[in-house]
Amino acid sequence: MKRRHFVKSLAATSTGMLLLPRTPLFGANAPSNKLNIALLGTWGRGEAHFDAISSENVVALCDVNEEHLAFGAKKFPGAKTYVDWRKCLEQKDLNAVVCCTLDHTHAFVANWAMNRGLHIYCEKPLANSVEEARVVRANYLKNKSKLATQVGTQRHAIENFNRVRELIRDGAIGELQEACAWGNRQLPKPGYLPAQGEPPSHLHYDLWLGPAPFHPYNPDYFSGKSGMNCLQWNMYWDFGTGQVGDMGSHTMDLLWNAIDASLPTSAEGKGDPVNPDVSPVRLETHFENPANDWRPAIRTAWYQGGAMPESPSQYVDLKKIGHGAMFEGSKGTLVADFSTRVLIPSKNTADLTYYKPRTAATVIPPLGDFQKEWINACKGSLKTSCDFDYGSKLIEQMLLGLVAYRVGKKIAYDGTTGHVTDNPEANELLRRTYRPGWTLNG
Numbered sequence: 001m002k003r004r005h006f007v008k009s010l011a012a013t014s015t016g017m018l019l020l021p022r023t024p025l026f027g028a029n030a031p032s033n034k035l036n037i038a039l040l041g042t043w044g045r046g047e048a049h050f051d052a053i054s055s056e057n058v059v060a061l062c063d064v065n066e067e068h069l070a071f072g073a074k075k076f077p078g079a080k081t082y083v084d085w086r087k088c089l090e091q092k093d094l095n096a097v098v099c100c101t102l103d104h105t106h107a108f109v110a111n112w113a114m115n116r117g118l119h120i121y122c123e124k125p126l127a128n129s130v131e132e133a134r135v136v137r138a139n140y141l142k143n144k145s146k147l148a149t150q151v152g153t154q155r156h157a158i159e160n161f162n163r164v165r166e167l168i169r170d171g172a173i174g175e176l177q178e179a180c181a182w183g184n185r186q187l188p189k190p191g192y193l194p195a196q197g198e199p200p201s202h203l204h205y206d207l208w209l210g211p212a213p214f215h216p217y218n219p220d221y222f223s224g225k226s227g228m229n230c231l232q233w234n235m236y237w238d239f240g241t242g243q244v245g246d247m248g249s250h251t252m253d254l255l256w257n258a259i260d261a262s263l264p265t266s267a268e269g270k271g272d273p274v275n276p277d278v279s280p281v282r283l284e285t286h287f288e289n290p291a292n293d294w295r296p297a298i299r300t301a302w303y304q305g306g307a308m309p310e311s312p313s314q315y316v317d318l319k320k321i322g323h324g325a326m327f328e329g330s331k332g333t334l335v336a337d338f339s340t341r342v343l344i345p346s347k348n349t350a351d352l353t354y355y356k357p358r359t360a361a362t363v364i365p366p367l368g369d370f371q372k373e374w375i376n377a378c379k380g381s382l383k384t385s386c387d388f389d390y391g392s393k394l395i396e397q398m399l400l401g402l403v404a405y406r407v408g409k410k411i412a413y414d415g416t417t418g419h420v421t422d423n424p425e426a427n428e429l430l431r432r433t434y435r436p437g438w439t440l441n442g
């Protein structure tokens with residue numbers, strides 16, 4: 001071993017960090033080149049990760065529901081088991097975490113994992129408040145030379161994401177002026193569920209609530225099918241942000257991937273009357289995003305629950321696209337769903353001669369398997385397509401839109417400091433209050 005490398009690994013070991021060798025010693029699947037992974041949330045979305053992580057050493061499992069923990073332990077019998085993710089993250093041999101717990105714990109887990117030198121794949125949404133998104137990003141930027149992160153927006157690997165980006169970047173619609181995304185999922189609820197019965201003995205309800213304010217137990221929070229149970233709780237403010245964090249994380253990704261945006265300078269929103277218990281079903285939020293090195297300042301927007309952008313043409317029925325995005329430029333419009341796209345040149349002058357399609361050799365290469373991209377990144381490049389810099393900015397903008405909706409006014413935002421500059425009430429809504437004993441950046 002060269003002295004420079006020896007000193008580097010010695011320094012890492014003495015600070016308690018576990019660094020994997022950057023190059024496989026005995027082939028990609030040799031035991032020495034496997035990650036030691038903790039899976040948090042071992043049923044539901046957690047199950048969707050079983051196959052991808054079974055190529056690695058799954059050494060720790062955590063779930064607040066002991067029946068779900070047993071379900072995970074059947075698949076990974078060698079792993080140690082926990083009901084409190086804070087204890088799980090202290091296990092000494094870990095080097096990576098896959099987090100599939102509830103939305104209101106994601107930013108906590110992300111920070112705690114990175115603060116312990118652990119690579120992390122975190123299910124969407126990465127955060128539930130603007131402050132959470134910013135703290136996660138700051139932590140990631142401090143650690144990006146040694147940690148691989150990925151937000152669980154796995155649709156990003158669909159090749160249409162690349163095609164949409166190429167068309168926008170290469171000028172197929174001329175100069176980009178506006179972009180929006182929308183989703184039609186609707187989960188109306190009147191308010192938090194009333195107290196009903198006692199939590200079953202296999203459920204650690206207090207840990208399920210975690211940092212969220214107390215709400216009494218009701219079995220309906222737990223009555224969804226595996227992988228869909230998030231739809232039983234994600235519309236309640238203390239647990240989630242409704243469709244903003246849910247399908248919004250996926251569908252805005254289609255837009256965000258194509259526009260190279262930095263944080264917006266303003267936000268405004270309107271929709272259902274504000275309900276202190278539940279996030280709105282119908283909502284539209286609008287933003288101004290600064291210019292960058294290839295396009296001018298643009299307006300962006302998110303629509304949900306029946307609110308829709310105006311169609312670019314009477315023969316295009318956007319309502320037939322459940323989750324989609326639209327880009328408007330000086331010479332045309334691009335409409336896309338997750339897997340297909342339609343280009344509509346806008347005027348007689350839009351003859352497409354100004355646009356040169358890429359060749360087979362210059363198209364953006366496919367990303368491949370999204371979970372494996374992260375696993376491979378942990379073992380070497382550290383590069384992922386939805387790292388916590390990219391993902392935290394996307395969700396910060398979406399959550400800022402919810403703040404503007406709640407105050408009912410257009411707000412001005414300083415993305416450098418993370419402050420609303422013209423509305424003290426909105427500033428208060430950038431963060432959440434947690435139950436005693438829970439630390440966001442622990």
Ligand SMILES: NC(=O)c1ccc[n+]([C@@H]2O[C@H](COP(=O)([O-])OP(=O)(O)OC[C@H]3O[C@@H](n4cnc5c(N)ncnc54)[C@H](O)[C@@H]3O)[C@@H](O)[C@H]2O)c1
Nearest residue numbers: 041043044045063064065068101103123124227228229230
């Ligand atoms: N990427 C996607 O396409 C996709 C799809 C579905 C869900 N999700 C996300 O995955 C997450 C989980 O969704 P779900 O439908 O599986 O929810 P769920 O309610 O079924 O919970 C998943 C598991 O986590 C456990 N759990 C809850 N709180 C925990 C905690 N504090 N510590 C440890 N375990 C805990 C539950 O007992 C359950 O076994 C959500 O954040 C959701 O947004 C992502």
